[in-house]
Amino acid sequence: QKEVEQNSGPLSVPEGAIASLNCTYSDRVSQSFFWYRQYSGKSPELIMSIYSNGDKEDGRFTAQLNKASQYVSLLIRDSQPSDSATYLCAVNTGTASKLTFGTGTRLQVTL
Amino acid sequence: GAGVSQSPSNKVTEKGKDVELRCDPISGHTALYWYRQRLGQGLEFLIYFQGNSAPDKSGLPSDRFSAERTGESVSTLTIQRTQQEDSAVYLCASSSPSRTSGSSYNEQFFGPGTRLTVL
Numbered sequence: 207q208k209e210v211e212q213n214s215g216p217l218s219v220p221e222g223a224i225a226s227l228n229c230t231y232s233d234r235v236s237q238s239f240f241w242y243r244q245y246s247g248k249s250p251e252l253i254m255s256i257y258s259n260g261d262k263e264d265g266r267f268t269a270q271l272n273k274a275s276q277y278v279s280l281l282i283r284d285s286q287p288s289d290s291a292t293y294l295c296a297v298n299t300g301t302a303s304k305l306t307f308g309t310g311t312r313l314q315v316t317l
Numbered sequence: 318g319a320g321v322s323q324s325p326s327n328k329v330t331e332k333g334k335d336v337e338l339r340c341d342p343i344s345g346h347t348a349l350y351w352y353r354q355r356l357g358q359g360l361e362f363l364i365y366f367q368g369n370s371a372p373d374k375s376g377l378p379s380d381r382f383s384a385e386r387t388g389e390s391v392s393t394l395t396i397q398r399t400q401q402e403d404s405a406v407y408l409c410a411s412s413s414p415s416r417t418s419g420s421s422y423n424e425q426f427f428g429p430g431t432r433l434t435v436l
Contacts, residue, residue, distance in 0.1 A: 238423055249408055249427040298423045309359040
């Protein structure tokens with residue numbers, strides 16, 4: 207079983223819709239959870255971090271964490287073509303340690 | 318600069334040669350990480366440095382790979398006797414780990430990467 211799992215996609219949503227990206231993780235002691243956006247040929251860009259159960263909102267982005275279910279998600283409201291990218295879920299088990307990444311979900315926002 | 322910088326941005330080398338990649342972290346960040354991303358794949362952890370502690374080398378794929386960091390500044394990743402399988406983008410990240418309200422934070426910020434091609 208992979209440590210961090212994501213559906214590779216592509217996930218296709220029309221412009222203006224809500225995109226829902228999901229991630230599950232296997233290590234119950236995981237403490238910190240991150241979503242990165244990676245455009246083709248570019249490096250990952252941090253867009254959301256979440257540490258406590260529940261929702262965290264930042265602009266059009268909402269991260270949701272459920273530690274009991276070992277599940278973290280990212281919602282993107284009012285999706286724009288510029289949101290088309292690969293979204294990487296990352297998990298951290300310590301204060302200053304490596305991130306374990308999923309393989310990413312490719313999102314396509316269509317006009 | 319404000320962000321993580323890496324050099325060179327691209328490196329083409331011949332099989333068997335040694336290469337050295339450089340990372341300059343965000344000023345004040347005590348932790349520095351190296352990751353590798355092969356084409357079409359996810360990020361693979363290589364090594365991380367935290368202050369003056371011994372580095373975590375658990376992700377280095379072979380003894381051909383090594384890395385150094387002096388204090389909380391620049392780091393170099395060296396790959397000796399490069400192989401074609403070493404072709405990838407090598408990404409450096411830095412963070413300033415902190416604790417608040419019982420949680421641990423470790424937001425890592427990535428540099429632009431070095432694209433290594435081994436012919």
